[in-house]
Amino acid sequence: MQQTPTRTDRDPDRARDADRTAAPERPGEPILSVRGLKTHFATDEGVVRAVDGVDFDLHPGEVLGIVGESGCGKSITMKSVMRLVQHPGRIVAGEIRYRRPAGDGKKAIDVDLATLRPQGRAIRRIRGGDIALIPQEPMASFSPLHSIGDQIVEAILLHQRVGRREAKRIAIEKLAEVGMPNPQQRFDAYSWQLSGGLRQRAVIALALSCNPSVLVADEPTTAIDVTTQAQVLELLKDLQRDHGSSIVFITHDLGVIAQLADHVVVMYLGRVMEQGPVRDIFHAPQHPYTRALLQSVPSLHAEPRVALPTVSGSIPHPLHRPTGCPFHPRCPDAMPGRCDVAMPAMASVDGRPPVACFLHHDQAEEDAA
Numbered sequence: 001m002q003q004t005p006t007r008t009d010r011d012p013d014r015a016r017d018a019d020r021t022a023a024p025e026r027p028g029e030p031i032l033s034v035r036g037l038k039t040h041f042a043t044d045e046g047v048v049r050a051v052d053g054v055d056f057d058l059h060p061g062e063v064l065g066i067v068g069e070s071g072c073g074k075s076i077t078m079k080s081v082m083r084l085v086q087h088p089g090r091i092v093a094g095e096i097r098y099r100r101p102a103g104d105g106k107k108a109i110d111v112d113l114a115t116l117r118p119q120g121r122a123i124r125r126i127r128g129g130d131i132a133l134i135p136q137e138p139m140a141s142f143s144p145l146h147s148i149g150d151q152i153v154e155a156i157l158l159h160q161r162v163g164r165r166e167a168k169r170i171a172i173e174k175l176a177e178v179g180m181p182n183p184q185q186r187f188d189a190y191s192w193q194l195s196g197g198l199r200q201r202a203v204i205a206l207a208l209s210c211n212p213s214v215l216v217a218d219e220p221t222t223a224i225d226v227t228t229q230a231q232v233l234e235l236l237k238d239l240q241r242d243h244g245s246s247i248v249f250i251t252h253d254l255g256v257i258a259q260l261a262d263h264v265v266v267m268y269l270g271r272v273m274e275q276g277p278v279r280d281i282f283h284a285p286q287h288p289y290t291r292a293l294l295q296s297v298p299s300l301h302a303e304p305r306v307a308l309p310t311v312s313g314s315i316p317h318p319l320h321r322p323t324g325c326p327f328h329p330r331c332p333d334a335m336p337g338r339c340d341v342a343m344p345a346m347a348s349v350d351g352r353p354p355v356a357c358f359l360h361h362d363q364a365e366e367d368a369a
Contacts, residue, residue, distance in 0.1 A: 028059060028060060029059075029099060030057035030058055030059050030097075030099070031058055031059065031060050031098070031099055031100065031213060031214060031246050032057070032058040032081070032096075032097070032098055032099075032131075032214055032246070032248075033056075033057050033058075033095070033096075033097040033099075034054055034055060034056050034057075034077075034081065034094065034095070034096055034097075035055050035094060035095045035097070036053055036054075036055065036093055036094040036095065037051055037053070037054040037055075037077065037080060037081075037091070037093070037094035037095075037096065037114075038051055038052055038053055038054075038091065038092050038093040038094055039051040039076055039077075039080045039085055039089055039090065039091050039092070040089070040090065040092050041088050041089045042088045042090075043088065043319075045319055046319045047319075048318045048319060049270055049318070049321070050073050050076045050089065050270055050318070051073045051076050051077050051080060051270045052073075052269070052270035052271050053093075053094075053270075053271060054073070054077055054094075054267070054270070054271070054272055055272060055346065056265045056272065056275060058214065058246050058248060059246065059263075060213075060244070060246055061240075061244045061245075061246060062246050062247075062262045062263060063240060063246075063247045063249055063260050063261045063262050063263075064246070064247070064248050064249070064261065064262070064263050064264075064265065065249045065250075065251065065256075065257040065260065065261030065263070065264045065265070065278065066078070066248065066249070066250045066251075066264075066265045066267060067251060067252060067254060067257055067264060067265070067266055067267070067293070068252065068266060068267035068268055068293075069252060069268070069293075069311070069315060070252060071315050071318075072267045072268050072269060072270065072315070073267055073269070073270040073271075074218075074250045074252075074267055075136070075218055075219075075250060076089070076270075077267070078133075078216050078218060078248060078250060080096070080114075081096050081113065081131070081216070082113075082127050082131055082133060082216065083113060083116060083118040083123045083127065084118075084127075084133075085118075091114050094114055095112050095114055096112060096113040096114045097110070097111070097112055097113075098110075098111055098112075098113050098126065098130070098131070098214075100130060100213050109126070109130070111126075113126070125159070128155060128158065128159055128210060128212075129158075129159035129160075129210045129212065130212055130213050130214065131212055131213070131214040131215075131216065132207040132208070132210065132212035132214070132215055132216065133207060133216045133218065134203055134204055134207045134215065134216065134217040134218065134220045135203065135218055135220075136218045136219045136220065136222055137222075138191070138196075138199040138200050138202065138203040139191060139192075139196075139199060141203050141206075142190075142191035142199070142202070142203070143191075144190060144191060144192055146190075147187065147188050147189060147190055148186070148187070148189060148190070148191055148194070148202045148206075149168070149171055149172070149175075149186075149187030149188055149189075151206065152171040152174065152175075152202075152205060152206050152209050153167045153168055153171050155206060155209050155210060156170055156171060156209050156210060159210040160210060168187070170209065171187060171205070171209060172184055172187055174205040174206075174208050174209050175187060175201075175202065175205045177205070177208070177239075178201040178202075178204050178205045178208070178235060178239075179201055179231075179235060180198065180201050180202065180205065181198075186198070186202070196225070196228065197225075197228035197231065197232070200220060200221075200228070200232055201232075201235070203220075204220070204232075204235065204236075204239075208239065208243075211243070212245065213245065213246060214245070214246045214247075214248065215240075215245050215246070215247045215248070216247075216248045216250070217236065217247060217248065217249045217250065218250045219250055219251050219252070220232060220236075221233065221251075221253070221256065229256075233256060233259060233260060236249075236260065237259075237260060247260075249261060254282075254293060254294060254297050255297060257278065258278065258282060261278045262277065262278060263275070263276070263277055263278065264276065264277075264278050264281040266281070266287065266289065266290050266293070268289050268315075268326060268327055269315060269316065269318075269321065269326040269327070270326075271326060271356070272346060272356065273287045273289050273290065273327065273355070273356050273357070274286055274287040274289075274290050274353065274354070274355045274356065274357075275346075275353060275354060276352075276353025276354070277353065280352070280353050281353070282294065284352075286352065286353070286355040286357060286359075286360055287327075287355050287356070287357045288327070288331045288332060288333050288357070288359070289311070289327050289330075289331070292309070292311040292312075293311065295309045296308055296309050296310055296311060311330060312330050312332070313329060313330035314330075316329065322340070323340060323341065324338075324339050324340040324341050324342055324343055325339045325340075325342075325343055325344055325356070325357070325358070326343075328340050333359055335358060338358055339358055342358075342364040342365070342366065343356070343364060343365045344356045344357055344358050344361070344363065344364060344365070345361075345363045345364060345365045347360075347361045347363045349361050
């Protein structure tokens with residue numbers, strides 16, 4: 001089979017640079033392992049396969065970026081991990097293995113979250129206490145009837161064995177840690193009394209209040225201006241460095257991923273197209289979808305007054321998924337009779353990061369099974 005040359009093949013200098021900067025192996029056992037995760041929504045029109053066989057690992061102290069166009073399944077993947085998928089959605093297959101070593105007065109945990117009842121006591125102890133969420137819209141996350149301080153205290157009392165006075169001290173301490181001005185005064189403020197940037201800091205303080213091992217940031221910079229975005233990103237980097245937490249950062253902004261992430265998962269239509277160290281993904285992308293996403297990022301070196309490249313076409317309707325590789329109707333390198341017939345398996349060639357593309361290997365999913 002004749003293969004279409006990849007970007008790396010066309011640019012040997014870029015390939016050599018990528019080899020020199022290749023990231024080391026990820027050490028240790030993952031704190032979170034997702035294998036074969038499938039989350040479907042049964043509707044009157046049919047079944048929507050929002051997440052359709054996702055695999056990834058999150059290691060201790062690592063920032064994992066999940067990227068892709070809107071509607072590719074990023075947020076549903078992490079809502080599945082936290083068991084927050086609403087009816088009619090449900091996990092139909094897969095394993096979500098969460099491992100926490102003993103320490104800080106906590107017992108070791110090794111559990112498959114997919115087997116827990118979504119509203120059961122076991123998952124409620126983990127959700128918020130061990131795995132915390134920074135949501136996309138902080139205004140919708142806080143109750144307008146209670147002060148932000150009372151809501152942070154409620155979370156602390158739920159997950160920690162402390163009294164209300166100690167919980168208030170911890171809440172004010174967390175507000176100060178995230179850079180909230182006058183934290184004692186802001187403790188009594190309501191969410192609607194705060195600016196967008198301060199609300200974002202308050203919701204980060206809420207997520208950090210119980211010292212979680214895993215922090216899920218679901219596009220936390222979407223609803224704020226660019227100056228505040230930079231401040232929030234710097235805050236997250238400082239918190240990750242100081243606390244050693246593992247972060248899953250969901251976004252469609254590749255510029256943010258370049259600043260923050262150690263490892264990247266590229267998703268399209270509920271599937272993982274490519275994953276690997278951030279330097280490999282940015283310097284030597286293998287999948288045509290990843291290359292198209294990177295080409296659409298604005299650059300200082302771009303010619304002025306020229307339209308940015310875009311990913312051709314649009315994401316197919318979730319009830320009318322194409323056969324074979326889901327990206328093949330939009331792919332400039334699609335091979336008729338191959339890409340439109342079989343789904344490529346995630347496979348690694350010559351030690352490079354795994355990719356689901358027939359340009360790099362001949363292994364189809366049914367062959368891997």
